[in-house]
Amino acid sequence: MNQNRRVLLKGTFAAGATGIAISAGLLTPKAVLAAWPKAAFEAKDTNAALQASLGSSSTTESSDIKLKAPDIAENGAVVPVTITSSIANTEAISIIVAKNGTPLTATFNLGATTKGFVSTRIKMGKTSDVTAVVKAGGKLYTTSKNVKVTIGGCGG
Amino acid sequence: MAKSSIKVRAKVKEGEAKIKCLISHPMETGLRKNKKSGKLIPAHFIQEVVCEYSGKTVMNAQWSGTISKNPFLSFSFSGAKAGDKIKISWVDNTGKSDSTEAKMK
Numbered sequence: 001m002n003q004n005r006r007v008l009l010k011g012t013f014a015a016g017a018t019g020i021a022i023s024a025g026l027l028t029p030k031a032v033l034a035a036w037p038k039a040a041f042e043a044k045d046t047n048a049a050l051q052a053s054l055g056s057s058s059t060t061e062s063s064d065i066k067l068k069a070p071d072i073a074e075n076g077a078v079v080p081v082t083i084t085s086s087i088a089n090t091e092a093i094s095i096i097v098a099k100n101g102t103p104l105t106a107t108f109n110l111g112a113t114t115k116g117f118v119s120t121r122i123k124m125g126k127t128s129d130v131t132a133v134v135k136a137g138g139k140l141y142t143t144s145k146n147v148k149v150t151i152g153g154c155g156g
Numbered sequence: 157m158a159k160s161s162i163k164v165r166a167k168v169k170e171g172e173a174k175i176k177c178l179i180s181h182p183m184e185t186g187l188r189k190n191k192k193s194g195k196l197i198p199a200h201f202i203q204e205v206v207c208e209y210s211g212k213t214v215m216n217a218q219w220s221g222t223i224s225k226n227p228f229l230s231f232s233f234s235g236a237k238a239g240d241k242i243k244i245s246w247v248d249n250t251g252k253s254d255s256t257e258a259k260m261k
Contacts (some may be wrong), residue, residue: 036203041220053218078224097222101187105222111214111233114170119230123185123222 041104046096046131049104053094054135062087062141067132069147076124076149083132085116085141092117092135099128124149158187162244164258173260174234175207175215186222201249205229208243211212225258236260 040052068082083093093116095105100123108118116134118143122148124130131144163178179202186199201221207214214233238260245255 037219041218045230080228082230100222102220102222105220107218108231109216110231111212111216113212113235114214114231117230119228121224123224123226130167156197 019116037107037126040107043104044102046098046103049096049102050094050140051105053104054092054133054140056138056140057139059133059140059142062134064135065141065143067068067130067134067143068147069130069145071146072150073124074150076126077081079122079124079130079147079149080119081122081130081132082119083117083131083134085134085136087116087134087136087141090116090134094133094135095120095132096131097122097124097128098131100125109141160236160256161254162246162256163241164256166242166258166260167216168236168238168260170239171236172232172234173209173242174187174232175230176240176243179205179227179229179246179254180245181226181248183221183223183225183227187221202227202246203249205244205246207231208245209233214242 014107022151031156035055040049043049043052050057064086069079081095085093090110092109093109094107096103097105106120110116125147129144131142131148135143161180164246167174167178171215182200182203183188183202184197184200186196188197189195190197202219205219215231239258239261242259242260243255245253247253
């Protein structure tokens with residue numbers, strides 16, 4: 001019952017937000033493409049990337065985010081990463097690889113009913129910290145994990 | 157494109173949909189060199205993946221070239237019904253795009 005209530009609350013709250021976003025023309029595919037944050041993805045350091053992508057660079061460490069990544073990645077071109085956030089109202093999840101040329105790897109904007117769960121595969125140039133950044137209620141929460149890379153995946 | 161570049165597996169369990177998709181795409185960063193000619197291979201990567209369910213965007217992912225080649229993406233959302241359709245589409249930095257619809261099981 002608790003679970004249902006939570007889902008309902010989350011659903012109605014976020015549906016409102018989505019409605020506003022649509023009416024403001026923010027969520028139509030074309031407009032979204034135009035809004036692809038070039039600056040964020042081209043930023044050379046983590047803070048600048050966060051600022052440009054999520055609007056803030058002050059983060060708080062949180063144990064409510066689970067970041068699953070290998071301890072040692074044999075092939076840096078394919079590093080599986082899974083992020084699970086149990087923070088309520090998770091709006092967006094970003095993946096940052098600190099020592100890549102451009103740290104911001106991806107930003108996943110979650111819809112109203114979407115769970116705080118994302119799994120994908122990323123490239124890593126060399127051994128680095130992988131950081132999951134979760135945006136919830138306008139605040140940023142992070143959790144990091146060091147991943148050792150034996151063969152780099154960026155460049156040839 | 158005759159065959160869709162997106163493979164989707166979508167399953168619904170107790171109202172919660174789990175979507176897995178695999179997109180075939182080179183995902184070039186623009187930093188890699190062609191070993192024979194020594195020239196840079198131009199950047200060619202997916203910038204955006206959008207997933208829609210019953211007219212609503214459930215996931216809008218913005219990617220850079222640091223996502224692996226032939227990207228894999230998995231996520232889940234609630235309030236789904238088996239038999240319903242989801243639409244997944246992507247756009248890359250050269251303006252190419254593709255989309256597919258899949259039925260949830």
